[in-house]
Amino acid sequence: MTPTLSDYLMLSGVLFAIGAAGVFMRRNLITILLSIEIMLNAVNLTFVAFGRALGSADGQIIVFFVMTVAAAEAAVGLAIVIALYRHRESLNPDSFTVLKW
Amino acid sequence: MVALALIPLLPLLGFLVNALFGRRLSKAVSGAVACAAIATSFLIALAAVWRLVGLEPDARELSVRLYSWIASGDLSVGFSLRLDPLAAVMILVITGIGTLIHVYSTAYMHEERDSEYARYFSYLNLFAAFMLVLVLGSNFVVMFLGWEGVGLCSYLLVGFWYQKKSASDAGKKAFIVNRVGDFGFILGVFLVFRQFGTLDFQEVAHAAARLGPEAAFGTISLMTLLLFVGATGKSAQIPLYVWLPDAMEGPTPVSALIHAATMVTAGVYMIGRNAVLFSLAPNTLTIVAIIGTATAFFAGTIGLVQNDIKRVLAYSTVSQLGYMFLAMGVGAYASGIFHLYTHAFFKALLFLGSGAVIHALHGEQDLRRMGGLRKDLPITYWTFLIGAIAIAGVPGFAGFFSKDEILYNAFINGHTLLWAVGLLTSLLTAVYMFRVVFLTFHGERRVAQAHASTRAPEHPGHPGHPGHPGHPEHPEHLHDAPPAMAVALIVLAAGSIVAGYAGLGGRFAHFLEPSFGGALVEHASEGSTELTLMVVSSAVAFAGIALAFFFFLKRRDAARAIAASFSGVHRVLDHKYYVDEIYDTAIVQPVRIISEDGLWKGLDVRVVDGAVNGVGEIVSASARGLRRLQTGSVRTYAASLFFGVVVVLGYFIWR
Numbered sequence: 073m074t075p076t077l078s079d080y081l082m083l084s085g086v087l088f089a090i091g092a093a094g095v096f097m098r099r100n101l102i103t104i105l106l107s108i109e110i111m112l113n114a115v116n117l118t119f120v121a122f123g124r125a126l127g128s129a130d131g132q133i134i135v136f137f138v139m140t141v142a143a144a145e146a147a148v149g150l151a152i153v154i155a156l157y158r159h160r161e162s163l164n165p166d167s168f169t170v171l172k173w
Numbered sequence: 174m175v176a177l178a179l180i181p182l183l184p185l186l187g188f189l190v191n192a193l194f195g196r197r198l199s200k201a202v203s204g205a206v207a208c209a210a211i212a213t214s215f216l217i218a219l220a221a222v223w224r225l226v227g228l229e230p231d232a233r234e235l236s237v238r239l240y241s242w243i244a245s246g247d248l249s250v251g252f253s254l255r256l257d258p259l260a261a262v263m264i265l266v267i268t269g270i271g272t273l274i275h276v277y278s279t280a281y282m283h284e285e286r287d288s289e290y291a292r293y294f295s296y297l298n299l300f301a302a303f304m305l306v307l308v309l310g311s312n313f314v315v316m317f318l319g320w321e322g323v324g325l326c327s328y329l330l331v332g333f334w335y336q337k338k339s340a341s342d343a344g345k346k347a348f349i350v351n352r353v354g355d356f357g358f359i360l361g362v363f364l365v366f367r368q369f370g371t372l373d374f375q376e377v378a379h380a381a382a383r384l385g386p387e388a389a390f391g392t393i394s395l396m397t398l399l400l401f402v403g404a405t406g407k408s409a410q411i412p413l414y415v416w417l418p419d420a421m422e423g424p425t426p427v428s429a430l431i432h433a434a435t436m437v438t439a440g441v442y443m444i445g446r447n448a449v450l451f452s453l454a455p456n457t458l459t460i461v462a463i464i465g466t467a468t469a470f471f472a473g474t475i476g477l478v479q480n481d482i483k484r485v486l487a488y489s490t491v492s493q494l495g496y497m498f499l500a501m502g503v504g505a506y507a508s509g510i511f512h513l514y515t516h517a518f519f520k521a522l523l524f525l526g527s528g529a530v531i532h533a534l535h536g537e538q539d540l541r542r543m544g545g546l547r548k549d550l551p552i553t554y555w556t557f558l559i560g561a562i563a564i565a566g567v568p569g570f571a572g573f574f575s576k577d578e579i580l581y582n583a584f585i586n587g588h589t590l591l592w593a594v595g596l597l598t599s600l601l602t603a604v605y606m607f608r609v610v611f612l613t614f615h616g617e618r619r620v621a622q623a624h625a626s627t628r629a630p631e632h633p634g635h636p637g638h639p640g641h642p643g644h645p646e647h648p649e650h651l652h653d654a655p656p657a658m659a660v661a662l663i664v665l666a667a668g669s670i671v672a673g674y675a676g677l678g679g680r681f682a683h684f685l686e687p688s689f690g691g692a693l694v695e696h697a698s699e700g701s702t703e704l705t706l707m708v709v710s711s712a713v714a715f716a717g718i719a720l721a722f723f724f725f726l727k728r729r730d731a732a733r734a735i736a737a738s739f740s741g742v743h744r745v746l747d748h749k750y751y752v753d754e755i756y757d758t759a760i761v762q763p764v765r766i767i768s769e770d771g772l773w774k775g776l777d778v779r780v781v782d783g784a785v786n787g788v789g790e791i792v793s794a795s796a797r798g799l800r801r802l803q804t805g806s807v808r809t810y811a812a813s814l815f816f817g818v819v820v821v822l823g824y825f826i827w828r
Contacts, residue, residue, distance in 0.1 A: 095811055104808075165807055172805030 080121035087114035101153045101163045105146065112142045176217055177237045177254050180264060181305035183214040187298035195291025203287075204279040207294035211275050211301050215268035222261045233258055233687055236311060243314070247370060255311035255374075259445055259688035262510060263308035263438075266517045270434045271301045273661040277525050278426040280657035281532060293333060297430065300326035304435050308442060313362045313372040316443070320358065320407065323436045324351045330431060331423040343422035350416040354406015358443075361399030365450075368392055378449040378690045386453045397450055397457040401464075404440025409491050410498060411468045415753060417491055421483040425528030428483060433490050433520035438513045441497040448506045448689040462502025462583075466591045466598075469495025471750070473601035477608070478736075478746040480540050482527045485609050489564065490520055492598060496579050499595060505582035506689050507682035512575035514681075515672045519563040519572055522665035523606075526557035529654040529662065530613060540609065545618035549651040552659050554614045556666040561610045563669040565603035566714040573711070574673030581706050596713055603717020611725040 087110055094107025116135045123131020157163060187210025191203050198206070225233050238253040256264070275297060282293050303326060307319025325348075332344025366372055369380045387393050404410070409417035420432050431437070444451055444461070451458055469492045476488035493516050500509030531538055533550055547554045563570040566577065576599060584592040654662060675681050724732040736743045745751065804810075 092815060096808060096815075168807065169805035172803050 077121055077125040080117060084114045084117040084121065087111075087117065099164050099166065101156070101165055102150075104165065105149045105153065108149075109142060109146065112138060175237055177221060177235060177256055177309065178239055180214050180218050180221065180268070181254075181302045181309065183210045183217070184298040184302040184305065186210060188295045188302060191291045191295035191298065195295055196288045198287070198291055200279075200283065200287055200290045203291040203294050204275075207298050208272065208275045208279065210298055211268060212272045214301070214305070215265075215272050218264045218268045221256055222265060225256055225258070225261055231687060248366070248372075250312060250314045250372060252315060253311045254306075254309040254315070256309060257688045258685050259442070259510065260308050262514055262685070263442055264305060266438075266514055267301060267304050267308065267435050270517050270521050270665070271297075271304075271430060273664055274426050274430040274434075274521065274525070277429075277528070277658050277661035278424075280655045281426050281528055282424060293330075293424070296326055296329045296333070297427075300330065300431060300436070304439070307439055311374060313365060313374070316446075317359065317362065320403075320439060320443075321355065323431070323439065324348060324355065324407070327351070327420065327431055327436060330427040331420045333423055333427065337422070340422040343416075343419040347416040347420050350413050351406045354403045354413050357399045357401075357406070358403025361396050361403060364392065364396040364399060368396065374446055377447070381450050381453055382690065384453060386455060388455075390456050393450065394454040394456045397447070397454040398460065400443065400447065400450075401440075401457060401461055404443055404498075405464065406440075407443075408437050408440030408494050408498070409468075410440070410464055410494065411471065414468060414472065414491050415756060418484050418487040418749070421481070421487050425483065425524060425531060428487070429521045429524030429528065432487065433524050434517040437490065437494055438497070438517070441494065441501060441509055441513050444498075444501045445506050445510050445685075445689065451501070452504065458502050458504060460502070462499050462588060462591055465495045465498025465500075465502055466594045467495070468492070469499065469598045470594050470601070471495075473598045473605065475746055475749050476605040477601060478743060481538050482530065482540050482543070482609060482613065483524070483538055485540070485605055486520070486523055486527060489523075489602065489605065492602065493520065493564070495598070496576060496595065499583060499591060500579040503583050503586045503588055503591070505579060505586075507685045508575065508578040508582050510685060511676050511681050512579055514675075515563070515571035515575040515669075518665055518668040518672045519560045519570075522556060522560035522662065522669055523564065525658065525662055525665065526553050526560060527609075529553040529658055530557075532658070533651045533653065540612045542619055543613045544616045545614070546651065547614040550614075550653045552653050552662060556662040557614070558610060559666040559669050561606040563673075565606050565718060566599055566710060567718075568707075568711045568714075569670075569673075571669050571671070571673035573714070574676045577707055577710050578676065580710055581703055584706055585702065596710060599710060600713045600717045600720075603714050604721045607718050607721030608725045611721060615726055616729075 091107045091109075091111030091114060094110065095104050098104055098107065116138055119131040119135050119138070121131075123129060153163065156168060160167060187207050190206050191198070195203055221235060225235055228234075234255060234257050236253060236255040238251045240252050241249065242252040243250040275294070278293070278297065282290055285293065300323060303319045303322025305319070307316055307323060310316040310319060328344045328348040330344075331347050332341045334340045335344070362372065365377060369377050371377060371380070381393070384393070402413075406413045417432055417437065421428055423431075451461070472488040472491035472495065476485050476492060479485045479488060493512070497509045497512050497516070500506070500512060529550065530543065530546060530553060533546070533553070534543065537543065559570070563572040566573045580592055580595050580599070583595055653659070724735075748754070
């Protein structure tokens, strides 16, 4: 039996939820970045699935853009993480709350 | 006729030259520029009037529309000038007497610094320009421009010696009191436009002529009454006359030009200009006549006891203006304008004469410290005497003709009471004028002892005369009027004698008739009545002179005894009926208290500032709470973002 569009969307939703949960729950910046990647890829999966279901290449084209952006984001994100670590000797996001009222 | 525009433009040009380059000009140059400007204007005015007289009596009108000034909806106001017989009389008075006063001023103001001298002449020229605009303007708006302009110049010139507190206060008083009248005037103008849909004098007159006189108090009465309120401000009538006596703080030639010969006549002129309108409102005319007579009498009584030579003349001006309004009020417009014209001569003469006295005494203005100046100042004495005779109404001199005509008209129109009060006032006029003459020029010299020590601290005199702090020289060395002043005095004295003959046989009235558009009240001259009245008023004039002679020359002690036995009356008169004090308590203080405690500390501080500060308080208080949302924790932001998206999506999915 071949998977249907709803199967893909279901999987995508699960992945997105896992990613979101990781962003909110984990206490490590690197893990949070990884979780964001998971969310992005969940979205990519949705795009590809819809593209296939509708018989159009648009979904795949957008996925290329998303992957490019994700790569740039990962590079910038990791650079910030390293800078923060050097500054504070910590990767816990809760210790970076100086920018407040 | 475009040359008409040059008449006000030349003095304006003179003003610009002196105002812009005055600092760098020497006195000779700035004085010459100013005199040349006004004198040329006088010559052009003469030429224009000559041309006007050459026209048919019914077509005597020259006009020029310079440009369209305001055009909006139904309102169309052109900057246009019109010369008709009434305006002709006015421009000749303004430029003619104005020229003499300019010439006189070159000598009188000679001790000022160069820049001050130029400033003085620039104001004088500006004043002449505005006054000419006022009388030449062919509609209410152009007139109003001049009307406000002369008010401004009055402020500038009264407060000319602005370092002196009393002078700058007097300038402000003149300006503010005038403002009250101007408010009435402009309301009247609004009403005119609402009623007639036009502001051109001729069109208003044509439109009004189609209406009948108002028996009850209606729109026209209200309109004319409002215009009259403007006139009371400008022409110093009850209740707005209070600024004129204080305006004597200005230089004396200014008093002569503005506060005697020209500006204060603007109200009279305005009523004459709208004679048709006023004739339709008998109620207003009655009020005008009563106010005029009351002012004449009231000011005359005050003038009787004042000790400042210029103040006596100021009250005399108020009194004479009252006569003019009496004439207007009884419908004798031509007589009013005639008195305006003769009064300009002798009042300018009297002021300039008093200026010559003050000049000779280095700023002394108190009658009690003068006396016996006849021999030292012969030119001043004789010319001043002619002026006094003319204003007193001695037959053969200018004042007699015009005053007699006014009283005659009041009597013949059935206003016997007004006539009687007018006659009494004319007695007062003779008394106070000759009081001045006798106290100043006759009797023993009271200058000598007062001159050296007591004067300086009490009377700073002219701040512009710093070169004469003490001058303890012998009083024999008083100098009579220098040539420039003497010329003006002599010409004006000649005018005070002959000006009245222009009115003989009703020629003056006949000339002015077209301007009043048939509103002139014609009366068959009843020879016997006229003659009787003439004899009566001459007798009154002589009686007044005799009284003054008795009390102020022969028996000074008798005058003092009377003053002492009626000390209450004397005190009231000396304090000018306490009018200034009453105004202060009844109007100025309440206004001040309302402004200070009500509007400033109440409305402004509490309400306006409170609203502004309150808004600020609310914003900062709520911000103090809201800023707690900025936790600094990235995950909180991400969570709120996420929840926001979920909520928005949820809304769109399940709505």
